[in-house]
Amino acid sequence: MKTERAVDGVEVTKVPRGNRVIAIIDLILRIVAIFGTLASAVAMGTTDETLPFFTQFIRFKARYDDIPTFRVFVIINATVCGYLVLSLAISIFHILRSRAAKTRALLIFLDTIMLAALSAGASAAAAIVYLAHNGNASANWLAICQQFQNFCERISGSLIGSFGASLILILLILLSAIALCRL
Numbered sequence: 118m119k120t121e122r123a124v125d126g127v128e129v130t131k132v133p134r135g136n137r138v139i140a141i142i143d144l145i146l147r148i149v150a151i152f153g154t155l156a157s158a159v160a161m162g163t164t165d166e167t168l169p170f171f172t173q174f175i176r177f178k179a180r181y182d183d184i185p186t187f188r189v190f191v192i193i194n195a196t197v198c199g200y201l202v203l204s205l206a207i208s209i210f211h212i213l214r215s216r217a218a219k220t221r222a223l224l225i226f227l228d229t230i231m232l233a234a235l236s237a238g239a240s241a242a243a244a245i246v247y248l249a250h251n252g253n254a255s256a257n258w259l260a261i262c263q264q265f266q267n268f269c270e271r272i273s274g275s276l277i278g279s280f281g282a283s284l285i286l287i288l289l290i291l292l293s294a295i296a297l298c299r300l
Contacts, residue, residue: 136215139296143289144208150285151201154235157278158194161187161242164275166268179265186245187272193238194279197231204228211296221297225290232286239279246272 164181181187204227207220249269252260262269 136296136299137212139292140208140211140215143292143296144205144212146285146289146292147201147205147208150282150289151198151205153278153282153285154194154198154201155278157275157282158191158198160271160275160278161194162191164268164271166265168264177264179261179268181272184245186241190238190242190275190279193234194282197235197282200227200231215296216300218297218300221293221300225293225297228286228290228293232283232290235279235286236283239276239283242272242279243276246276 161181164179164187166179168177168179181191204224207224210220211217246269248258248260249265249272250260250262252258
């Protein structure tokens with residue numbers, strides 16, 4: 118932080134211009150992460166496929182809420198999406214006041230918690246998706262993706278937004294730490 122002496126003897130502190138740029142990038146990344154988590158929650162939450170058996174009275178159905186891990190995935194993505202929407206206000210505040218240190222530290226803390234929850238939910242769902250695609254011969258679990266192709270495509274696609282949002286949260290933590298160090 119640079120200090121300059123004004124003509125009338127009052128010291129004026131200058132904030133580096135980079136902090137405002139970091140705050141704008143922070144806002145843009147948060148908006149992108151909102152879309153990623155929202156798309157993941159919606160894609161997984163609306164996944165449903167029904168296959169007819171021999172007659173129309175007997176049908177096999179695959180829904181996301183049949184597997185508790187997918188329910189947790191949807192809940193975690195919706196929670197992180199809600200947090201990111203609420204954190205937009207703090208991000209806008211950082212654009213207006215780039216010297217705010219306490220709120221940056223708070224964002225680092227909360228972003229880290231959300232990153233841990235999001236990566237845990239996405240990793241657990243990825244393990245179930247892997248079993249759905251490949252099965253496990255040792256445990257006698259059959260792969261279901263040969264029959265329920267649309268179901269498997271949607272659950273696999275929903276992981277992309279969640280892991281993308283995890284990467285964005287890592288970038289947000291790093292950006293906030295850089296901005297905090299520059300104060």
